Amino acid sequence: MTNSKFDAFVQQQNSNEDNSVFDPKKQLDEWFEYLDLLYKNITSFMKTYLDKNQAEISYDNITLTEDFSGSYEIRRMLLKIGRSTITFTPIGTMLIGAKGRVNVQGPSGGARLILMNENVTTASQLITVRVSKPGEAPPALPKAKDINWAWKIMPFAPQRDFIDLTEESFLEMILTVAKS
Template identity: 40%
Template sequence: MNTPRKNAAEFDEFVLRQQSTEIEAASVDWCQERDQWLDYLNVLYTAVEAFLKPYIDGGTIAISYKDVLLNEENIGEYTARQMVLQIGKQHVVFTPIGTLLIGTKGRVDVEGAAGKARLILADRDAQRPQIKVTVKRDGDNPRPVTEPPTDIDWTWKIATMPPQVSYIDLTQDSLFELVMEVANG
């Protein structure tokens, strides 16, 4: 067991690390992060509406929206839109999950009577999840830090279910397949 003085020194280091984490979090504009996420969500919904336009115009698919409350660390509570597709008696619901997720800029779950799928914001060139972790040295104490990549061209993709997650570009055809899969089409 550590001596009392060593425990105090380790605790001092722990407290300092927590303070630096708090300072890093305070340097992020969380309102801007939330607003950017909501903009990306609107881009998704606009794309889905465009892919389904012939069916919407023909009256065979109806789209509605309802507000849902999200709560994310640092951002707090905020309202986002949930998209609901009505295809005959089937409902397919696009529910935003959040933006502060590891390895992605945001996620939307798509659920129907037969199952669930995930849409994620990923780098346009990504084929599977990629997480880069760097180690920062604070004196003699290395600590892993996940740094957000810069200059990413974020785009919506379908993420297959674990354990072998891969990304599929969101196109009209892939959206049709996703909707049929979750609605048991």
């Protein structure tokens, strides 16, 4: 390696081209916004039943602790339908392959809601192999700011396809976790 290559490397590392300095507060603010959007979608999906007093939504606060931010308070949603209560418990943000996760638990089982790249439909798409020739930089990965994040249902094994969160898929998920 020549000094000029190293000089270029040092200059690149010290340039202001990439202002992607990690900001924990910004990360948490985004997480809260996406979680709020999820809760609004759930409320919309349940509107008919809420309006008829056949279902009820309430919230309580829980404390999460993550390495990047320490402890923080976050809302957990509780959906009550008759004798069944389904909880939507945030697990965290900045997960491998996802920007956030919410566990769904009902009397008959559980499910997971994952905030992930809207273009990902299977777990295998989360694996990326990059190949380059010696002396060449590997192809760049997409930056998080270029990803459109969407809530998806992540079934338990053996199925590993992610299901787009729609009113129909949501109601089907509720039937799975709440039906006795």
